[in-house]
Amino acid sequence: MLTEQELNRACIVLVRARNPSNIGAAARAMHDFGFSALRVVNQFSPPFEGARSAVDAADVLKKAQVYATVAEAVADCTLVLGTTAVGERNLQHDLLPLSEAAPRVRSELRRDASARVALLFGSEKTGLSNEELSHCNGLLTIPMQQHEGVRHPSMNLGQAVAVCLYELVRDELVMDPVTNPAAPAPAEILDRLSTRLAEVLEKTEYTRRHPGSCDPAEVRRLVRRMGLNAEDAQIWMGMLRQVMWKLDG
């Protein structure tokens, strides 16, 4: 698990974001995955107020910091990674797929309390410029499907932030799978159920019409394949008992 302190030292830097709803979406993804340090680089006053309505993300937006330049926004960061679409630039940096960049980010965050990582996201239209990329130690990209005739694939800004942050905490936010609490039915109940089913098949003359599928072993396998839990097995027993009662009536 990344600690709260480590998560707080991962800065999401939005460079020239134009759409307030994208700033809000980025803030919401940060909230969802436990990040708090939002930095916005905009030469003019950023389209910020419009984003403040983002549900759940009020805390992140309130603490957001505004910078005039990328250099200022990343000045205190010890690892600066730019996000880019493959093929978008003449790359002069190493480029890692997100899943390989994430462990580097985590190990830098864990190095010590002086470590601070910046993840840069460019504007919706143009991404990060070469000048902006020159402040980066490296680049990462979210692998996407190649579509014929499309040279510059790119993701929606809010979705790209969500996917990147998901990957950063993917193996961290451990969660135990919740399995159905009902215990599997014991074999004895399944045997009784098979017997009961065989009786119904006999009674309804299904057996006479489909002798092939009424071999006792076949019926037993059919019941086993239901994968019943103990509770559901009892329910099926009751249903079949009721059917027999009606057939006998």
Place this chain on the structure above:
Amino acid sequence: MLTEQELNRACIVLVRARNPSNIGAAARAMHDFGFSALRVVNQFSPPFEGARSAVDAADVLKKAQVYATVAEAVADCTLVLGTTAVGERNLQHDLLPLSEAAPRVRSELRRDASARVALLFGSEKTGLSNEELSHCNGLLTIPMQQHEGVRHPSMNLGQAVAVCLYELVRDELVMDPVTNPAAPAPAEILDRLSTRLAEVLEKTEYTRRHPGSCDPAEVRRLVRRMGLNAEDAQIWMGMLRQVMWKLDG
């Protein structure tokens, strides 16, 4: 790699989505990660037209199918998984974190051409109802940060779809890391650079002031730590040569 046919048999089912821009965002994420089968369940005419403007996702939206009920939308599917926020329901299904559900989806898609998987996403406000969940074989959730006092965390719909689809193809869309094409500088050049630097330090009397950091081995290590590629090493050589020339002049 999931083949195109396999990707086409993974259906993204939006149930009672209210916001056209969310339908558009889901379609865009599908396009980004190579999915094509969008199904929309809305009792009344879905808020569809508003979404048609979604950049890049026109193909996905054009082929989208509309259903009145969940039952109809998943009728031809062999594995139906509902997405849910942890704690949102009294769970009566197994619940897997996304990263564990993804391999099951992929192996079902690969089983044979009759396999078809549905991933259900509920409405922005309420998620999937218990009735809707009853059509599912299992549930998956995107692990999120727990915030104090928040019982029902939930993600933005478009972001949730993006994260789920990213996870499905995460290990599939293989991409070779692009490493800086410049070869590392050979040791011989680094040695010459160290010598040249030592000359400059001597000439500028840095050596006299900081004798401790001017030991030849120290200078050599300093130069090694620059991690220079061959091209940059030549540039540094030229710079130092110029400095010496000016100092001698």
